[in-house]
Every structure is written in structure tokens, then in C-alpha cells.
Amino acid sequence: MDLQTNDDQHFLIYKPFGMLSQFYSNSKQQCKKRFLGELYDFPDGVMPIGRLDEKSEGLLLLTTSGKMSHFVNSQNIEKEYFALVDGAISDSAVNKLRTGVTIGFEGKKYKTKPCKVFRIKDSLELPEAEQKIRDDRHGPTSWISITLKEGKFRQVRKMTSAVGYPTLRLVRVRIGNYILDKAMDSGAVRPLEKLTF
Missing domain, CATH: 3.30.70.580 (Pseudouridine synthase I, catalytic domain, N-terminal subdomain)
Structure with a gap:
């Protein structure tokens, strides 16, 4: 076709x-x-x-x-996101994201599918943020990579909030x-x- x-x-x-x-x-x-x-x-x-x-x-x-x-x-094409989250994200939170967390979607509870998640330790080459993001003087932040094959509305933001680390900046870096x-x-x-x- x-x-x-x-x-x-x-x-x-x-x-x-x-x-x-x-x-x-x-x-x-x-x-x-x-x-x-x-x-x-x-x-x-x-x-x-x-x-x-x-x-x-x-x-x-x-x-x-x-x-x-x-x-x-x-x-189910893979989509990879870099997310700057509020706080020094724990191994436990990363593992929960990998295995699936419960989020709200269309007024119901939804368990996300297993996905790839890891901390980004190297510095990123991204354009400067266009919005004001609080800096490390107000507490630590962490960059993580999340690769999904699904795409519910605001899914990455809901996922990181569900494990206690709200997203401060979200950049999609790959589609397939x-x-x-x-x-x-x-x-x-x-x-x-x-x-x-």
C-alpha cells in the first residue's frame, strides 16, 4: 500500500x-x-x-x-522525549516510569505501558528555553529520556508527576x-x- x-x-x-x-x-x-x-x-x-x-x-x-x-x-512508532524534572529523580521513580504508572486520561484511570526511561548524565545541546524555568538555586533538577510507543494527552507530564517529579521542560527529540x-x-x-x- x-x-x-x-x-x-x-x-x-x-x-x-x-x-x-x-x-x-x-x-x-x-x-x-x-x-x-x-x-x-x-x-x-x-x-x-x-x-x-x-x-x-x-x-x-x-x-x-x-x-x-x-x-x-x-x-506504535517510538517517540523519545527529554524531560527536565523537578528534583533529583530516584532509581525507584525511574523504575516505576519504566514499568508503567497510573495517570488520568479522559476522566478515567489509565496504566501506561512499559517504556524506556533513563537519566541523562551528559549536558544537552538544546536551544535555550523560551520560557522561564527555575534554576538549581531553588533545588536540584534532573534530565531524563522517556521513549513511548503510545501518546495519550500530556502523557509524559502526567507520568513524571505521578512519581513525584513534575516536568519543568519537555522536548521531543525523536519520532521513529x-x-x-x-x-x-x-x-x-x-x-x-x-x-x-
């Missing part, structure tokens, strides 16, 4: 903090929000593959192929084999010839 044609267009972007993962909204409450269209002159029919919430940043893929968008969203280039600044757009998973 062909998921894309030669006429389809695809993009890899670094979605900035504070921007919605959409091109417009009919909601009066969102009329002053920032939308993806301000980053680039995207073609008609382009859509984000999945979403990042307004307060999250990082890798977002866009395509004009509805079949490709559906495929990526339905096939697509990795956020360290040279990309927030708001950067890179056209792709095709998408392969």
Missing part, C-alpha cells in the same frame, strides 16, 4: 514552546495563540502527524499525506528514525523528500 505519492510534501520542524500544533482555530479563546503557519509558507493540505501540547517543544513531522499521518499515528538535529533552532523547518518508517 502506497502511503505517499510523488506530489506529497513532508516537513520536519522544531515546534517552539508556546505554539499550538495546528494551523488555525475557530475558538475565540485561541485567536491570539501562535500557530504553525507563522513558521513557513506550508502548502495547502499539510497536517501535523500527531501533536505536541502548547507548553512542549521539539520534533514535529508534517505531511500532505493523510495515509502517512494515519500510519504513523496508528503503528527521525531525530531532532542538534543544529536546529526552535522554529526551524526542514523540507523532506519523503517519509520512511
